Amino acid sequence: IAGSFAHAAAARERWPGGPAQASFVLQREQAGRPVSETLAGLSYETLQLADPAFFSKDNHALVQLFRQLSPHGVLRIGGNTSDYTVWSGYRGALPVQHSNRNGPQRTFVLHPQALHALAGFLRATGWKLIFGVNLKIGVPALGLELSRAVQRIVGDALLAVQIGNEANNYEKDYAAFDAAWMPYASAIHAAGVPIGGPDTGANTDWVIDYAKRHAAENVFLSRHYYRDGAPNGSIANLLASDAAFYAQVEQIMRTAEAVHLPFRLSEANSYYSGGRDGVSNVFASALWGADFMLALAQRGVAGIHFHGGTLASVEASLGQGTDTAASTADPSARRDAVTSRYSAIAGNVGLGFQPRPLYYGMLLAQQFAGARMVPGQLDEGGANLTAYAALREDTLHVALINKDVSRDASMVVSGLQGFGAGRLMRLSAPALDSRRDIVWEGSDNAGAGCAIAVDPHGSCRISLPRASAAWIRLARLA
Numbered sequence: 001i002a003g004s005f006a007h008a009a010a011a012r013e014r015w016p017g018g019p020a021q022a023s024f025v026l027q028r029e030q031a032g033r034p035v036s037e038t039l040a041g042l043s044y045e046t047l048q049l050a051d052p053a054f055f056s057k058d059n060h061a062l063v064q065l066f067r068q069l070s071p072h073g074v075l076r077i078g079g080n081t082s083d084y085t086v087w088s089g090y091r092g093a094l095p096v097q098h099s100n101r102n103g104p105q106r107t108f109v110l111h112p113q114a115l116h117a118l119a120g121f122l123r124a125t126g127w128k129l130i131f132g133v134n135l136k137i138g139v140p141a142l143g144l145e146l147s148r149a150v151q152r153i154v155g156d157a158l159l160a161v162q163i164g165n166e167a168n169n170y171e172k173d174y175a176a177f178d179a180a181w182m183p184y185a186s187a188i189h190a191a192g193v194p195i196g197g198p199d200t201g202a203n204t205d206w207v208i209d210y211a212k213r214h215a216a217e218n219v220f221l222s223r224h225y226y227r228d229g230a231p232n233g234s235i236a237n238l239l240a241s242d243a244a245f246y247a248q249v250e251q252i253m254r255t256a257e258a259v260h261l262p263f264r265l266s267e268a269n270s271y272y273s274g275g276r277d278g279v280s281n282v283f284a285s286a287l288w289g290a291d292f293m294l295a296l297a298q299r300g301v302a303g304i305h306f307h308g309g310t311l312a313s314v315e316a317s318l319g320q321g322t323d324t325a326a327s328t329a330d331p332s333a334r335r336d337a338v339t340s341r342y343s344a345i346a347g348n349v350g351l352g353f354q355p356r357p358l359y360y361g362m363l364l365a366q367q368f369a370g371a372r373m374v375p376g377q378l379d380e381g382g383a384n385l386t387a388y389a390a391l392r393e394d395t396l397h398v399a400l401i402n403k404d405v406s407r408d409a410s411m412v413v414s415g416l417q418g419f420g421a422g423r424l425m426r427l428s429a430p431a432l433d434s435r436r437d438i439v440w441e442g443s444d445n446a447g448a449g450c451a452i453a454v455d456p457h458g459s460c461r462i463s464l465p466r467a468s469a470a471w472i473r474l475a476r477l478a
């Protein structure tokens, strides 16, 4: 606490008039939504399976990074390359798929070996799988055979198959999509393989139409999200809140709740076309990612799958060639160079793996998984900051995210009656555009961070330097 006041004093010198005076009042008499255990998710291109050593139980570094992120995560395999994938076991005739701007140069033939390796990876991590099959090719029998193979090989780890990736890019409207989707869905459903969808790009109306027609055959609803397309984008753009999207999520959630289906953001990230260098892969993305996940958790979204993977797999999904020759001896820079800019994890089997800044933001938000959100009244005091709270058994969690590029804040959190001492942990970095040196004090989960105490009025004051986040964990008084 003494350290916090020293921080605040230093902040006053940098900002005339002192730090923004903010407050967050928990409204514990109101019940918030439960947060899914599977909040943190990842998404990869199907083409990532071209190297069966990538998603393999023997890829210990990647297994470890997944497990550390979540013991109950969901891996979504799909993207543009899923709509250019065929199954080696399929014996029927297949049309040649022509590449276009929105797709890879050539068809990828998936072999059982890659699915067996993936099954081992899922067992080793405890993660479940969402797997996308090729709708664009227009051969339902191929989709059925691949879905059956995935279910046979992966077993209970299969959460659902999705049919088509962003079909809004190639079907003229929802009715055309539905007509193409139906023969796949009825065959796959009849085979006893669970389905989720529609995995559309940014079409909220498609999700609602789909829910109305197909809720009974589905285990979840889904769509994608990107803030914008690269090379658009900037740190300031990313850190501003996307209120229009949250309004769409609320609209989807009304439908999802009415049909009793969870809603997942099956593919999401900051900027499409592989991400924006200097934005998607720097510390700003950690603050964005943590805030984005918690804002969506508060609205009831069951999982957010941040898209990523190797540069080769993502560039192929964009119909681009790839030049990954990194002329540096620094191993972490080389891992970065072979990875898509928005990926939460960098590296490949040859070079090893490391977390990107976004990964730390996901770790922070994932602390809320399995808890119940507690509503609160936030007064930002003029700064760009957000606050969230959640209750898990006898532990109260509060996350404070200062996304302001220039204003420090001093935040009074109140409504904490009945809770005593706890720990305060910070997420910070040297600068918003730092690619490395991210500090996450919650990493060892046991006694990290500094001690914090609630005063007799149920409040505490926390300094929140610009471009940083804090997470408080408080224990109920005996």
Ligand code: BDP
Pocket (backbone or CB within 6 Å): 045, 078, 079, 080, 081, 165, 166, 201, 267, 271, 272, 273, 274, 275, 314, 317, 318
């Ligand atoms: C999405 C696609 C994915 C791409 C991504 C991007 O589903 O395959 O890699 O866009 O543009 O629409 O980065």
